[in-house]
Amino acid sequence: MTPSELTFATRSGDLAALEWGGGNKNLILALHGWLDNAASFSQLAPLLAKQDYHVIAIDFPGHGRSHHRAVGHNYGFIDYLLDIQPVFDQLTQPLTVVAHSMGAAIVSMYVAAYPKAVDKLVLIENLGAIPPYQQGEATAKLRTALDEWRNHSLEHQRHYPSIDHAIKARQKATPMPADILRPMIERGLGKTVNGYHWITDKRLRLGSLVRLNEQQIQEFLADIQVPSQLILAQPLSYAMNYPSFQDRLNALNPQQVDKIEGPHHLHMTNAKTVADCILTFLSHT
Structure with missing residues (x-):
């Protein structure tokens, strides 16, 4: 199933998106993780579309085909809320959200x-911002982030002779079969006379100047009043292996928790199992 391209106009720039199952009656907004893009749902979305779901996956700013922040601006985590607000405003609410990681x-x-913007919420491999602020580390973390900002460069320093070479490079960080990675990698590449390079904004790798504290994160989770599902990799992945995991789980208190064998990107590698779990949740809530 080949997706269609969409664009959401926002005050800060255009957000690119992919669409599967256009015309189906049940709308799902899909939100990808850090350094990924909308094509990370290329395995999962068609399975949902076959069950009468209309899936729209956006590229966050700095990712995929969406705009980059203006020169002199960074990617503060909290600012992404301003990016998704106009997307919600342009879609019929309430809608279902399936979101991975970031x-x-x-x-x-x-x-x-x-x-009231959402009727059902599916969280894959995430229970809030990571890492949170740790008492006693604020000044040191701020200094590190400022040093990174002072020294950062937007110049593309690494080029690949082919898409396959870029896939092999990403496999070192995200081990999975090349055919599963390919749609996401192709969407994240540009090409010049020097070869292929990542078009992902390099500022995404800079540290945050400030971070939410654990109390704030758990308060947000506790205030979620819509039916929610949490899908976790089994065994517990690096992304969920932190001391406050159980406290955050208690704060969210999801209606359904599914543990599925696979890595952090299990919605890509184990798409059929993840889709079945999501469809079960959506049909029973």
Whole structure:
């Protein structure tokens, strides 16, 4: 199933998106993780579309085909809420959201603030912003982030002779079969006379100047009033292996928790199992 391209106009720039199952009656907004893009749903979305779901996956700013922040601006985590607000405003609400990793952290805050915007929430491999502020580390973390900002460069320094070479490079960080990675990698590449390079904004790798504290994160999770599902990799992945995991789980208190064998990107590698779990949740809530 080949997706269609969409664009959402916002005050800061255009957000690119992919669409599966256009014309189906049940709308799902899909939100990807850090350094991924909308094509990370290329395995999962067609399975949902076959069950009468209309899936729209956006590229966050700095990712995929969406705009980059203006020169002199950074990618503060909280600012992503301003990016998804106009997307929600342009879609019929309430809608269902399926979100992975960073996308899940962002939308969990938005749903806490606007419970009527969403009717069902599926979080994959996330229970809030990571890492949170740790008492006694604020000044040191700020200094590190400022040093990174002072020294950063937007110049493309690494080029690949082919898409396959870029896939092999990403496999070192995200091990999975090349055919599963390919749609996401192709969407994240540009080409010049020097070869292929990542078009992902390099500022995304800079540290945050400030971070939410654990109390704030758990308050947002506790304030989510819509039916929610949490899908976790089994065994517990690096992304969920932190001391406050159980406290955050208790704060969210999801209606359904599914543990599925696979890595952090299990919605790509184990798409059929993840789709079945999501469809079960959506049909019973």
